[in-house]
Amino acid sequence: MSTNSLSQFAWWKTYFTLKHYSHSKIPDLTGKIAIVTGANSGLGYATTVALAANGARVFLACRSKERAQEAIENATAEIKAKYPNAPTPQLEFLELDLNDMTKSHQAAQEFLKKGLPLHILVNNSGIMNCPFALSADGIETQFAVNHMGHFVFTMGLLDKIKESQPSRIIVLSSVAHEMTPKKMNGIDFDTINDETKSGSWDRYARSKLANVLFGKALARRLANERVWVNIAHPGYVATNLSRSTKDVWGYFADMMFRTLTKIVAMSPRVGALTQLYLATSPEIESKDIRGRYFIPIAEEIQPIHYSKDVDLQERLWVFSEKLAKEKINVKA
Numbered sequence: 001m002s003t004n005s006l007s008q009f010a011w012w013k014t015y016f017t018l019k020h021y022s023h024s025k026i027p028d029l030t031g032k033i034a035i036v037t038g039a040n041s042g043l044g045y046a047t048t049v050a051l052a053a054n055g056a057r058v059f060l061a062c063r064s065k066e067r068a069q070e071a072i073e074n075a076t077a078e079i080k081a082k083y084p085n086a087p088t089p090q091l092e093f094l095e096l097d098l099n100d101m102t103k104s105h106q107a108a109q110e111f112l113k114k115g116l117p118l119h120i121l122v123n124n125s126g127i128m129n130c131p132f133a134l135s136a137d138g139i140e141t142q143f144a145v146n147h148m149g150h151f152v153f154t155m156g157l158l159d160k161i162k163e164s165q166p167s168r169i170i171v172l173s174s175v176a177h178e179m180t181p182k183k184m185n186g187i188d189f190d191t192i193n194d195e196t197k198s199g200s201w202d203r204y205a206r207s208k209l210a211n212v213l214f215g216k217a218l219a220r221r222l223a224n225e226r227v228w229v230n231i232a233h234p235g236y237v238a239t240n241l242s243r244s245t246k247d248v249w250g251y252f253a254d255m256m257f258r259t260l261t262k263i264v265a266m267s268p269r270v271g272a273l274t275q276l277y278l279a280t281s282p283e284i285e286s287k288d289i290r291g292r293y294f295i296p297i298a299e300e301i302q303p304i305h306y307s308k309d310v311d312l313q314e315r316l317w318v319f320s321e322k323l324a325k326e327k328i329n330v331k332a
Contacts, residue, residue, distance in 0.1 A: 020277070023273070028054060030056075033056070033059075033120070034057070034121070034122065035059045035157075036048050036051070037122065037123055040068050040070070045071055047124060048091065049078055049269075050272060050276050051120070052079060052086075053082070054086070057092070060091060061153075063098075065093055075091055094107060098144070100137065101148060104152040104156070105153075105156050108152075108155075119164050119168065120170075120279050121157060123154065123171050138193070142206075146210070151214060151324065155324070167227050167228075168229075168278065168280075171215035172233075173232065176201075176204055177303060177304060179205040180206055180306060187210060187315075188206070189315065192206075212304075212307040213312060213313045216291045216307065217314065228285065231292070232274045234296065235266055237266050273298065277297070
């Protein structure tokens, strides 16, 4: 973690904002179809429960069918217990492996085969601060999972989302995008796969900056559609996202992080409120909120200057399109 990164990191912003959304404000979602990636645990699970409890039919886009089915059973029981007036939960599994662009493409195609509309896409899944590794496509894994997998999945569904408008796309980023080192000049496209050029946290910050850049570029492309794209930082939430800390920084760092999490982290139910605001609040449409960046709870702030660089947004878009065309095996 570089000194430059630390000086940029504005984590404190998430502790000095008001709560602008609550579960009681979520409108009736009957007839809405939603997909939540990484829905079997943490923020994804909490988002799924809230959407389904208010009438949406939700597809849990996950890699493991077993864990997704367990989440479906738990969510069904939780909704029946906590929301006695809620309709019968409509929850289904959709296989999605974001570490493989061909499989991400296939997941989108499998959903399209169902002939359903798609009103809400929550790109929630992610990995953080992992040891260096390459994806199935030979791409650094944090960039591959957090950005490229979601880029491919979203683009595969985009025509259906446009057909289903009014609709929403929510891209989860992190305030960690502010920690992208200056040496990367935003995103170091030529050295993404070079382990010697960045540390594990730098790579995470880069992938989260890519999320903001992608969200803003996509929102600009949909400016004339009734499709609202926005970006969320959920806050410091007690999830399993930090599971690689011990492997990267060692036992004591892991224990300190776990202790801090117990003391100050939000529950996933509370942490999910910002993405739920972007996914469900009527304000998004009435105020025409597009391509904006929000922190807990549903508070808009300005992201780091790199993310507002239209040239960098377009360079990422072109890079991502080219990479996807090279790696996706449409016959697989």
